[in-house]
Amino acid sequence: MTFSSKLIEKAVEAFASLPGIGRKTALRLVLHLLKQDKSTTEQFANALVSMREGIRECRICFNLADEETCQICADKRRDRSLVCVVENIRDLMAIEETGQFRGLYHVLGGVISPIEGVGPGDLNIDALLERLQGDEVREVIMAISPTIEGETTIYYLSKKLQPLGVQLSAIARGVSFGGDLEYADELTLGRSIVARVPYIGQ
Amino acid sequence: MTFSSKLIEKAVEAFASLPGIGRKTALRLVLHLLKQDKSTTEQFANALVSMREGIRECRICFNLADEETCQICADKRRDRSLVCVVENIRDLMAIEETGQFRGLYHVLGGVISPIEGVGPGDLNIDALLERLQGDEVREVIMAISPTIEGETTIYYLSKKLQPLGVQLSAIARGVSFGGDLEYADELTLGRSIVARVPYIGQ
Numbered sequence: 376m377t378f379s380s381k382l383i384e385k386a387v388e389a390f391a392s393l394p395g396i397g398r399k400t401a402l403r404l405v406l407h408l409l410k411q412d413k414s415t416t417e418q419f420a421n422a423l424v425s426m427r428e429g430i431r432e433c434r435i436c437f438n439l440a441d442e443e444t445c446q447i448c449a450d451k452r453r454d455r456s457l458v459c460v461v462e463n464i465r466d467l468m469a470i471e472e473t474g475q476f477r478g479l480y481h482v483l484g485g486v487i488s489p490i491e492g493v494g495p496g497d498l499n500i501d502a503l504l505e506r507l508q509g510d511e512v513r514e515v516i517m518a519i520s521p522t523i524e525g526e527t528t529i530y531y532l533s534k535k536l537q538p539l540g541v542q543l544s545a546i547a548r549g550v551s552f553g554g555d556l557e558y559a560d561e562l563t564l565g566r567s568i569v570a571r572v573p574y575i576g577q
Numbered sequence: 578m579t580f581s582s583k584l585i586e587k588a589v590e591a592f593a594s595l596p597g598i599g600r601k602t603a604l605r606l607v608l609h610l611l612k613q614d615k616s617t618t619e620q621f622a623n624a625l626v627s628m629r630e631g632i633r634e635c636r637i638c639f640n641l642a643d644e645e646t647c648q649i650c651a652d653k654r655r656d657r658s659l660v661c662v663v664e665n666i667r668d669l670m671a672i673e674e675t676g677q678f679r680g681l682y683h684v685l686g687g688v689i690s691p692i693e694g695v696g697p698g699d700l701n702i703d704a705l706l707e708r709l710q711g712d713e714v715r716e717v718i719m720a721i722s723p724t725i726e727g728e729t730t731i732y733y734l735s736k737k738l739q740p741l742g743v744q745l746s747a748i749a750r751g752v753s754f755g756g757d758l759e760y761a762d763e764l765t766l767g768r769s770i771v772a773r774v775p776y777i778g779q
Contacts, residue, residue, distance in 0.1 A: 416629035420622035427618035
């Protein structure tokens with residue numbers, strides 16, 4: 376696609392540099408901005424620049440934060456005795472979405488992956504150990520994806536955390552709600568039978 | 578979806594205000610920008626603001642332009658005796674993409690639509706008539722979508738242009754290249770038989 380305007384060309388390239396946006400979609404977005412007032416584009420640009428300039432890592436849990444500590448760590452109503460360890464911010468958001476967890480988080484910033492050259496030293500594990508020095512935290516929930524790297528990370532964490540005397544737990548695994556048994560993978564289905572739970576009638 | 582950061586919230590809202598981008602995609606784009614340097618977001622924002630501030634309408638053809646006249650009108654190599662009338666910039670770009678047209682354009686800025694309250698006075702028709710006052714233009718090609726509004730506009734234009742003595746033409750219609758006859762709509766197929774062309778062997 377060629378454009379008869381360098382300004383348009385550059386704006387299209389800007390949008391098309393984002394993941395999942397091709398040049399046709401980029402053009403559609405640019406033409407959309409052209410239909411709106413100039414102030415719309417300014418506000419759009421400002422929202423992104425302010426976000427990128429202002430965003431920080433929470434000094435406690437490494438979540439995204441506007442201040443020194445994130446809104447979750449600063450929230451007095453949350454249960455400070457529970458810490459949920461997650462791989463990244465996306466997983467943290469997914470758990471927040473469920474509305475089922477009212478404790479705090481700890482964002483590792485990845486998982487141990489020798490292939491990708493990520494060792495324990497590259498993750499926020501020391502900071503987690505420091506957080507657990509006091510006796511405020513009672514339980515650490517490891518909400519890490521059940522991949523090979525995730526399992527390695529869980530194993531490593533468990534070895535590091537066990538001496539500290541906090542309760543360790545991992546998220547439950549099994550067949551999804553609404554999931555068809557015949558479509559569940561063998562490993563999940565197998566584990567869900569081994570790790571069966573007592574049936575509590577409604 | 579709720580975020581523990583107002584800055585993220587606003588950036589997600591900004592992306593999600595664009596057509597075809599939902600909040601999940603918007604979040605993905607924001608997290609992508611967070612992974613890049615601050616300068617990436619600045620350059621992205623600058624490209625959009627510069628475009629929106631700097632873009633103009635070509636004073637000759639109403640195409641998007643960086644200067645007073647667009648690159649197409651300013652290009653001395655293009656055939657100034659041919660003017661292709663299009664509804665909007667998107668159609669102009671589509672024709673440019675084909676690489677089959679080396680004349681100039683005239684962007685109407687819409688089609689006549691009584692239902693939507695668009696009359697001939699709302700379109701760049703007077704400016705077109707003015708362009709045709711000299712004797713530089715030999716032929717006007719009406720490349721307007723074959724909708725009811727499009728046909729109305731073509732009819733209106735033909736009535737206005739015929740007295741000026743320029744040759745009038747409309748883009749060819751028929752079955753698409755690679756199109757299956759059985760899937761062509763009746764009107765198109767019917768017209769393609771009535772308006773059949775002599776076969777020229779290869």
